[in-house]
Amino acid sequence: MSNKSKRPVMAYAMIAVLVLVAIAYVARPFLAPKTTVTSPAQPSSPAPNIPQVAVPEFHADSAYLFVKKQVDFGPRVPNTTAHKKCGEWLVKEFKRYGFVVIEQKVSAPYYKGGFLNGVNIIAQYKPELTKRICIAAHWDTRNEAEKDTKDQNKPIDGADDGGSGIGVLLELARTLHQNPVDIGVDLICFDLEDNGDNGGSNDTWCLGSQYWAKNLHRPAYMPYYAVLLDLVGAKGAKFYKEGISMDVAPNLVNKIWDMANVLGYGEYFIPENRGGVTDDHLFVIRHARIPMIDIISLPYEGEKMFGDHHHTHADNMDIIDKNVLKAVGQTMTELIYRTNNGVM
Numbered sequence: 001m002s003n004k005s006k007r008p009v010m011a012y013a014m015i016a017v018l019v020l021v022a023i024a025y026v027a028r029p030f031l032a033p034k035t036t037v038t039s040p041a042q043p044s045s046p047a048p049n050i051p052q053v054a055v056p057e058f059h060a061d062s063a064y065l066f067v068k069k070q071v072d073f074g075p076r077v078p079n080t081t082a083h084k085k086c087g088e089w090l091v092k093e094f095k096r097y098g099f100v101v102i103e104q105k106v107s108a109p110y111y112k113g114g115f116l117n118g119v120n121i122i123a124q125y126k127p128e129l130t131k132r133i134c135i136a137a138h139w140d141t142r143n144e145a146e147k148d149t150k151d152q153n154k155p156i157d158g159a160d161d162g163g164s165g166i167g168v169l170l171e172l173a174r175t176l177h178q179n180p181v182d183i184g185v186d187l188i189c190f191d192l193e194d195n196g197d198n199g200g201s202n203d204t205w206c207l208g209s210q211y212w213a214k215n216l217h218r219p220a221y222m223p224y225y226a227v228l229l230d231l232v233g234a235k236g237a238k239f240y241k242e243g244i245s246m247d248v249a250p251n252l253v254n255k256i257w258d259m260a261n262v263l264g265y266g267e268y269f270i271p272e273n274r275g276g277v278t279d280d281h282l283f284v285i286r287h288a289r290i291p292m293i294d295i296i297s298l299p300y301e302g303e304k305m306f307g308d309h310h311h312t313h314a315d316n317m318d319i320i321d322k323n324v325l326k327a328v329g330q331t332m333t334e335l336i337y338r339t340n341n342g343v344m
């Protein structure tokens with residue numbers, strides 16, 4: 001068969017597809033918007049081992065506003081009013097969505113002297129249930145911009161570094177409130193993550209998670225899955241399989257990356273391994289023995305591994321990309337609702 005003879009058939013096929021798309025588009029307002037089956041949508045890319053489950057849509061517009069609201073408080077630097085105000089707002093928001101919130105106070109020595117005062121905000125969905133998923137992020141921001149060329153001593157907005165992960169957690173809380181599940185979910189906002197000694201000891205970072213891992217909010221807490229989100233909102237984000245995560249929970253990492261790729265987020269979730277990074281999950285693994293994995297953007301290797309905006313004043317709302325929030329948020333929504341349906 002020549003290429004020529006294929007053309008009319010192709011043209012008819014194209015017209016048929018266009019008509020179907022037009023019908024679908026016109027019908028859209030009449031379809032129930034709340035719960036959509038998001039995977040696997042395309043029969044052309046079969047995923048035989050991934051059964052279909054009704055999963056609600058993760059609204060990136062709403063997540064974006066949750067990031068902006070945090071940034072609007074000002075830098076959430078421990079021991080400041082903006083930090084305190086933002087923490088109070090976070091507690092109120094989670095309660096608004098029916099979560100039972102524990103405010104775990106932490107006071108830890110600051111490597112430059114004095115103490116950093118913070119609070120781990122532990123938002124529990126259906127705390128009475130024993131099967132639980134834990135998704136965490138940090139909510140404090142850095143008090144300096146050591147990687148910038150100017151104003152290095154001024155705190156950063158931390159739209160991505162801090163704001164993005166918490167924005168996703170808040171939108172997950174709102175989603176769960178609207179679309180109940182029969183498993184427990186703990187959304188943990190760690191404090192005092194980001195004011196450590198650059199080039200110094202690992203232990204000067206992640207002070208909130210270090211404390212939580214030694215003082216768990218539930219005795220013998222062992223969630224079914226535990227995931228950390230960090231730097232999950234910036235343009236050009238690339239999520240590689242982080243080294244420590246692959247050491248402690250390779251199956252979970254592989255499942256999440258496979259799922260994200262089936263959902264069409266292969267541009268962000270790259271199925272390649274990268275080295276380990278010091279982040280809250282390291283201390284959760286070390287002190288609580290919970291195999292927490294880290295979804296963290298590592299677009300480059302070497303010195304600028306976290307991206308050009310990292311720990312600079314460019315980490316502001318301009319760097320936030322709703323498509324990235326959507327990719328991470330929808331993948332986490334899938335994780336929760338698939339686990340609820342026993343297919344994860």
Ligand SMILES: [Zn+2]
Pocket residue numbers: 142161194311
């Ligand atoms: Zn940071």
